[in-house]
Amino acid sequence: MSTNQHLSARREPTPIDAIADAHVMTVARLDPVLATEMGVAGFDHEMTDLSPAGHAARADATRSTLVALDAHAPADAVDEVTLSAMRERLGLELELDAAGENLASLNNIASPVQGLRDVFDSMPTGTVEAWENVAARLNKVPDSMAGYIESLRLAASQGHVAAVRQVREAIEQATELADPSTSFFTTYVQGPDVAAALDESASCSLVRAELERGAAAAREAYGRLTTFLREELAPQAPEADAAGRERYGLWSRYFLGATVDLEETYAWGLEELARVVAEQEAVAAQIAGPGATVEQAVAALDADPSRTLHGTDALRAWMQETSDTAIAALDGAHFDIPEPLLTLECRIAPTQNGGIYYTGPSDDFTRPGRMWWSVPPSVTTFNTWREKTTVFHEGIPGHHLQVGQAVYERATLNSWRRLACWVSGHGEGWALYAERLMADLGFMDDPGDRLGMLDGQRMRAARVVLDIGVHLGLPAPERWGGGTWDADKAWHFLLANVNMPEAFIRFELNRYLGWPGQAPSYKVGQRLWxxxxxxxxxxxxxxxxxxxxxxxxxxxxxxGGLPLDVLRTALV
Incomplete structure (x- = not known):
């Protein structure tokens, strides 16, 4: 069976599908970085215009698409869902643009500071042509960075500047990327993938030279960003981390694709946290004996050599084996997994910041879905009991099945539904749902693996409380310091509820403070699923x-991916 075909009957595309497909191509042209992430071919040699003019062009295109959609009635149930989803998503994109959020984007995890580097992880690198695209894109980083700085400067003139904590984090990251001795760009163009694809011919020598020139250009661009952030933006940045109710409400709707009662959700988060802790304590007793604390159970599991991996080679092999075993067990029993999705590549990421993430397949599946593990240099051992649930989250039945299934639905869905509609509450909510589902199906009956799953659920419940509490300035329970939530109370709260190294917890706290509404979308999304x-x-x-x-x-x-309110309506 061709990977571009679906077993079910092909649905005849409608005018609404045509508008949606055209919008994807317009987005790809105006945002080539997003095109690469979506797996839309033809734009890997370009870089996104992050200037105010670039943002304006994308907003104009979004408005034009909404006008075009209004001219057509839905032809069937698929169209009805497409219309609801596009109006919700595109409408929120325009709300964020009008609020100045896009111009001011700056944080420690999901802003152009990271995006201009991270896109290279998803680029093909197996051919000479692929490396020519990489070289072209590297050499365009300076223009994109100049546009980004121009947008940050305009946003600041309008009173929109990220909190100084986020500016300092961005300075640290940009400084590392600018330094030839530590920069990703240095090692990227000198790595084994380059040697494997480029021979010693004159043409390949030219490509190598362009790669080196592009890496230098990208480093210099990050150097200019560092100077701008340190000398110009940081002095204007507010100390307060809280987004406030208006901004938070907008971002919460964007990340969930649903409108929730924030106070009720905060109270539910406290209740859910208590429930998960009680379940953890019951499992801890199974591991370390009656009356054992969670901390004692964790210590026993960490001391078990059968649950410990040494080195990234062992980690990657274990990830792959765990993923392959899960796919074989689930296919035909609990899920019908399409043939192209039976392959999931598990890789060690070229970065070293500690993140674990998934990148979806390309539209034609020539680039498979991949699970990436970014391992800090100081981390050399890994505990399988903590991370088995992570493989299910990122792989199958988590993101790989969810994202890959959407890409696969070519016979029914337009390209916007398959490739472009990512809603955090839908996607991350499904991944958490998948973790709990695997436990319910018996795949984590081992008490250590189950404690690992609960460990992740506890962290996700804790950040519902923290995120809403800090950004809305809600009262903190006396157990966590009383008074009003702030970053200091949040730090001690996370230390008590997240079983990870302090450096990871600090990064996570800064992430929540700088990306309002995103962190709760995991657990709240699970709840809505x-x-x-x-x-x-x-x-x-x-x-x-x-x-x-x-x-x-x-x-x-x-x-496919949908706003969660649209999903619930579609499933009625």
């Missing part, structure tokens, strides 16, 4: 039918 499943089960019972969980998952994932 579980509510959608329970609603579907109740509806089946009301019809006198037996609820089929496998069929529910199949139907839900075939819809």
């Amino acid at each position: 579980e509510q959608a499943r329970d609603d579907a089960a109740a509806a089946a019972r009301a019809r006198g039918e037996q609820f089929d969980l496998r069929e529910f998952h199949k139907r839900a994932l075939a819809l």
